[in-house]
Amino acid sequence: MSTNNQPLMDYIPNRHLLSLSGTPYFWNINGIRKDGDKAIVSGWALPAGGRIRSSNILIDGNKRGRVNFSENETVARLYPWWPNARMSQFSLEVSVAEFDLMAREEIVVESTSAETSDGGRRNKTAFYFRPADMQSAFPDEVISSRIGTNNPFQFSMSGLTLARQFTRVFEAATERKWTDNDMICDWGCGSGRVARHIVRDLAPHQEFIGFDIDGPAVEWATRHIAPMFRQTEMEPPLPFDAGGIDVVYAYSVFTHLTLPHIRKWVSEMARVIKKGGHFIFTILSDTALVALMPYADEALIAQFSSQGGYDIVKNAQLESINVSGDYYRNAWYTKNVIRNELQELFEVLLIEENFHFYQDVVVCRRR
Numbered sequence: 001m002s003t004n005n006q007p008l009m010d011y012i013p014n015r016h017l018l019s020l021s022g023t024p025y026f027w028n029i030n031g032i033r034k035d036g037d038k039a040i041v042s043g044w045a046l047p048a049g050g051r052i053r054s055s056n057i058l059i060d061g062n063k064r065g066r067v068n069f070s071e072n073e074t075v076a077r078l079y080p081w082w083p084n085a086r087m088s089q090f091s092l093e094v095s096v097a098e099f100d101l102m103a104r105e106e107i108v109v110e111s112t113s114a115e116t117s118d119g120g121r122r123n124k125t126a127f128y129f130r131p132a133d134m135q136s137a138f139p140d141e142v143i144s145s146r147i148g149t150n151n152p153f154q155f156s157m158s159g160l161t162l163a164r165q166f167t168r169v170f171e172a173a174t175e176r177k178w179t180d181n182d183m184i185c186d187w188g189c190g191s192g193r194v195a196r197h198i199v200r201d202l203a204p205h206q207e208f209i210g211f212d213i214d215g216p217a218v219e220w221a222t223r224h225i226a227p228m229f230r231q232t233e234m235e236p237p238l239p240f241d242a243g244g245i246d247v248v249y250a251y252s253v254f255t256h257l258t259l260p261h262i263r264k265w266v267s268e269m270a271r272v273i274k275k276g277g278h279f280i281f282t283i284l285s286d287t288a289l290v291a292l293m294p295y296a297d298e299a300l301i302a303q304f305s306s307q308g309g310y311d312i313v314k315n316a317q318l319e320s321i322n323v324s325g326d327y328y329r330n331a332w333y334t335k336n337v338i339r340n341e342l343q344e345l346f347e348v349l350l351i352e353e354n355f356h357f358y359q360d361v362v363v364c365r366r367r
């Protein structure tokens with residue numbers, strides 16, 4: 001985070017127990033709709049630098065209309081440590097005559113600080129959206145609730161955003177192009193929220209495979225996206241030849257596993273990923289602990305800091321497919337614990353905090 005956010009560190013609870021390198025910043029788009037001769041983009045953005053009305057919303061790199069801010073009680077409750085979080089709701093009206101965003105193939109929406117001292121710093125998280133995707137099929141509520149989103153707009157926007165962000169960090173960390181990967185794997189693909197965009201953009205020489213333990217989600221993805229998804233088991237191995245994969249990406253899978261399971265899956269990834277290939281996955285680390293548990297007591301955070309993990313919270317989201325909370329957890333680990341698990345088989349190239357909301361991303365290379 002730039003220096004103009006530094007004073008915000010003072011508001012972070014328990015920060016003396018954590019190894020935060022930046023204040024976690026969040027914003028989100030709740031919806032984009034057409035209203036007569038306008039498109040309305042609505043969402044919330046924590047006030048840049050804690051100052052009211054200090055955020056700009058850019059579409060395809062430009063200001064496209066006036067942003068109005070109002071109160072959002074939920075955001076105030078979620079981020080009590082962020083000054084003026086209550087004034088985070090925004091609405092942006094874009095005139096169709098000036099910029100017909102609903103007619104664009106793909107748009108990128110960013111929030112920036114209106115501060116001039118830092119040249120209008122862009123927040124790292126950009127959201128991507130393809131208006132035409134709203135015409136696509138969406139998984140029903142039962143399937144989509146298992147990944148925590150049953151809103152078609154969020155499913156579509158977050159899926160494309162994650163696809164774009166995975167390719168961005170891959171290219172930034174490896175100095176290779178995404179298209180250099182001949183075989184791409186989405187491990188823990190669910191119903192293909194991210195994969196549908198990766199598959200659509202495959203170059204002719206590229207192949208894809210998606211794996212998940214969620215049978216109905218895999219079946220849905222096979223029917224609505226492509227026949228490139230397979231149901232697999234909670235335990236290794238994957239039905240794939242050793243060294244056959246160039247890159248595996250996994251969104252929010254290790255965030256649900258205990259360390260013994262992570263250990264087994266790291267060694268399985270080392271089996272299926274070719275030497276010099278890459279593994280990209282998200283974790284919940286200390287940044288997430290602050291964001292998700294602002295009132296966590298000191299004992300919990302002290303335990304997290306000294307033991308490097310906190311995985312006792314059982315998650316019931318997969319009970320409908322008979323996966324119990326004994327296996328499926330909400331799990332937080334320090335970056336050092338994750339580094340230790342990887343170091344023998346993988347070289348860590350990048351850990352980016354708050355890659356997608358409170359999840360950090362790890363990019364590593366098979367030794």
Ligand SMILES: C[S@@+](CC[C@H](N)C(=O)[O-])C[C@H]1O[C@@H](n2cnc3c(N)ncnc32)[C@H](O)[C@@H]1O
Nearest residue numbers: 147188189190193212213214233234251252253
């Ligand atoms: C939070 S969801 C994320 C789904 C998907 N990555 C997305 O972003 O939409 C976590 C996924 O991991 C899957 N999962 C958990 N353990 C797994 C395992 N051992 N092998 C494959 N998938 C697994 C779950 O079934 C679930 O679909």
